[in-house]
Amino acid sequence: MSADPQLAGSHALPEVAEARAALAALDQVPGVAKPDPMLVADGVQRTFGGVHAVDVAHLEVQRHVITALIGPNGAGKTTFFNLMTGFDKPDSGHWTFDGVSLAGVPASRVSRSGMVRTFQLTKALSRMTVLENMRLGAGSQPGERMLTALVRPLWVAREREITDKAMDLLARFKLDTKKDDFAGSLSGGQRKLLEMARALMSDPKLVMLDEPMAGVNPALTQSLLGHIIELRDEGTTVLFVEHDMHMVRHISDWVVVMAQGKVVAEGPPKQVMDDQAVIDAYLGAHHDTDLGDDSLLDEGGRIDAEADAESEAELEEPK
Amino acid sequence: MDFGSLFTNVVAEMIGPTAIAYALAAIGLNIHFGLTGLINMGQAGFMLLGAYGFAISTIAGWPVWAAVLVAIAAAVVFALLLGIPTLKLRGDYLAIVTIAAAEIIRIVGRSTSLSSFTGGSNGLLGNSFKESFSGASPFPDGRFSLGPFTYSMNDSNSWWLRIVGWALVALACLLVYLLMRSPWGRVLKGIREDEDAVRSLGKNVYGYKLQALVTGGVLGALGGIVFTLASSVQPDSLGRPVTFNTWTILLLGGAATVFGPVLGSLLFWGALILVRGLLRGLVPETILSTQQVEQAGWVLVGITLMLLIVFRPQGLLGDKKELAINVR
Numbered sequence: 001m002s003a004d005p006q007l008a009g010s011h012a013l014p015e016v017a018e019a020r021a022a023l024a025a026l027d028q029v030p031g032v033a034k035p036d037p038m039l040v041a042d043g044v045q046r047t048f049g050g051v052h053a054v055d056v057a058h059l060e061v062q063r064h065v066i067t068a069l070i071g072p073n074g075a076g077k078t079t080f081f082n083l084m085t086g087f088d089k090p091d092s093g094h095w096t097f098d099g100v101s102l103a104g105v106p107a108s109r110v111s112r113s114g115m116v117r118t119f120q121l122t123k124a125l126s127r128m129t130v131l132e133n134m135r136l137g138a139g140s141q142p143g144e145r146m147l148t149a150l151v152r153p154l155w156v157a158r159e160r161e162i163t164d165k166a167m168d169l170l171a172r173f174k175l176d177t178k179k180d181d182f183a184g185s186l187s188g189g190q191r192k193l194l195e196m197a198r199a200l201m202s203d204p205k206l207v208m209l210d211e212p213m214a215g216v217n218p219a220l221t222q223s224l225l226g227h228i229i230e231l232r233d234e235g236t237t238v239l240f241v242e243h244d245m246h247m248v249r250h251i252s253d254w255v256v257v258m259a260q261g262k263v264v265a266e267g268p269p270k271q272v273m274d275d276q277a278v279i280d281a282y283l284g285a286h287h288d289t290d291l292g293d294d295s296l297l298d299e300g301g302r303i304d305a306e307a308d309a310e311s312e313a314e315l316e317e318p319k
Numbered sequence: 320m321d322f323g324s325l326f327t328n329v330v331a332e333m334i335g336p337t338a339i340a341y342a343l344a345a346i347g348l349n350i351h352f353g354l355t356g357l358i359n360m361g362q363a364g365f366m367l368l369g370a371y372g373f374a375i376s377t378i379a380g381w382p383v384w385a386a387v388l389v390a391i392a393a394a395v396v397f398a399l400l401l402g403i404p405t406l407k408l409r410g411d412y413l414a415i416v417t418i419a420a421a422e423i424i425r426i427v428g429r430s431t432s433l434s435s436f437t438g439g440s441n442g443l444l445g446n447s448f449k450e451s452f453s454g455a456s457p458f459p460d461g462r463f464s465l466g467p468f469t470y471s472m473n474d475s476n477s478w479w480l481r482i483v484g485w486a487l488v489a490l491a492c493l494l495v496y497l498l499m500r501s502p503w504g505r506v507l508k509g510i511r512e513d514e515d516a517v518r519s520l521g522k523n524v525y526g527y528k529l530q531a532l533v534t535g536g537v538l539g540a541l542g543g544i545v546f547t548l549a550s551s552v553q554p555d556s557l558g559r560p561v562t563f564n565t566w567t568i569l570l571l572g573g574a575a576t577v578f579g580p581v582l583g584s585l586l587f588w589g590a591l592i593l594v595r596g597l598l599r600g601l602v603p604e605t606i607l608s609t610q611q612v613e614q615a616g617w618v619l620v621g622i623t624l625m626l627l628i629v630f631r632p633q634g635l636l637g638d639k640k641e642l643a644i645n646v647r
Contacts, residue, residue: 111521123516136509141502149503
């Protein structure tokens with residue numbers, strides 16, 4: 001795995017490169033049709049007592065690429081995730097995943113059909129070991145049926161496969177030394193990693209990550225970014241919600257912006273982030289500036305000067 | 320004071336049908352709570368249903384095996400009735416519904432309008448339904464002594480009942496052991512930790528919870544059969560206190576362990592007899608009357624258990640490490 005996420009992607013599957021390239025030709029308007037959509041949502045609405053939490057007229061998510069879903073707090077990103085994955089029911093609307101309608105399908109079946117999500121507040125199963133957490137993510141284990149569970153020979157072979165796969169994934173996420181620890185004893189960032197690794201146990205076609213970077217330290221962020229790119233290059237489609245704009249800019253192939261429940265913009269990361277409407281609604285004028293650089297914050301520094309100039313310009317503009 | 324006979328009494332209670340019945344009920348509750356995190360506050364209802372199912376069908380002339388099947392079927396239906404509407408809701412709803420449902424069973428059972436079936440508040444006399452069970456015994460009739468313990472071989476409260484009862488307990492422990500180490504048990508544990516996470520991994524959480532509720536309930540019903548075969552079916556003897564005692568036994572022995580419920584039952588009943596015997600032998604009649612000793616026994620056992628929960632919350636066999644992790 002490359003340390004620099006920008007460099008990864010050179011060993012991608014041909015269809016992945018093709019899907020990414022196809023995005024360049026698209027119009028940058030909300031709801032634009034994608035050449036090879038994996039998830040298509042139509043007229044999905046969810047209200048919480050008069051507030052339109054989600055009101056998505058049309059949205060397509062391209063297969064084989066990394067799509068970022070961004071927007072201010074309360075824009076309805078997580079609610080949209082919940083609706084798509086069956087954790088919440090919309091007031092109206094329908095959506096298809098890989099050509100199959102998923103409206104009204106319970107969460108467990110959504111997951112089995114290949115769309116697996118993670119949660120904003122990590123849901124590691126605290127009083128189970130890391131390895132048991134991983135094993136739980138696997139599908140088609142006959143021992144998960146009550147009667148077969150009683151006869152060990154019926155499921156032990158599959159259990160061995162599952163364990164091997166779990167160890168591979170844990171090694172990739174640098175958690176293999178922790179396999180016998182309780183998940184509750186891991187740090188916040190390690191739990192994020194564990195949850196992501198666990199979601200991959202069933203080889204999903206689409207992974208939906210809800211704020212994968214929240215609370216993860218910078219060193220881990222680097223490797224997490226690498227993992228996500230690696231996933232895409234191996235053919236998994238990724239949709240993620242994130243507030244960390246550096247991450248969005250680095251790894252996403254396409255960005256969808258939500259505000260007040262609606263999709264307000266979409267396009268490649270560079271163009272979307274330069275979109276004045278997106279900057280006004282969400283990013284702010286200085287989203288590019290590194291706030292860690294103290295010199296910028298000094299009285300009379302660059303930001304102050306720019307802000308002054310901006311406000312003066314606004315005052316002077318005769319509208 | 321005769322410590323020899325006190326000790327004999329304690330051991331007799333520990334190997335007796337009450338301890339067996341509670342062990343079975345607690346093993347069932349362990350599947351509910353220890354493995355799956357379901358808060359069932361109506362285990363006594365399952366026991367009472369088992370008792371009624373067995374006794375009424377035996378009185379109607381059915382053979383032992385059919386009567387046991389009726390008891391099991393009653394528990395299954397009861398679990399489904401409770402589970403289908405509540406298991407989709409948050410955990411506390413199950414607690415409310417189960418405690419109410421168990422009371423409904425008891426109150427309906429003792430109602431006068433049903434006295435031709437259930438005997439009303441008098442219940443069903445032991446002799447009216449015990450014959451087919453003792454008749455199924457392979458042992459010769461008569462009394463048998465093993466050391467200081469003398470019981471009839473086959474009649475009411477017999478060696479035969481003890482043998483069958485402990486065999487049931489052993490089978491139930493084996494069942495829990497097999498299920499706990501299986502992927503099925505792993506899913507249940509996952510549900511106990513966070514059911515949304517398990518749902519997101521593609522497991523039908525609702526179905527698993529129903530399976531757990533039914534399995535634990537059936538074990539409760541078997542406990543109810545053992546309980547009544549030693550005495551009679553009396554609805555008020557399987558009321559709320561029985562549920563609370565079963566919970567105490569489970570937490571005493573250690574939830575989510577295989578032998579915790581059995582050990583808990585042995586110690587709970589042994590301790591009760593021991594405390595009562597000591598009070599009776601050491602405290603003069605003028606301070607505590609015989610009746611008061613009964614009550615004081617419960618009080619002391621209660622205090623001991625509170626201390627145990629404070630200082631050893633994982634129970635005797637539980638894993639301290641598991642509890643040390645805050646559920647965040």
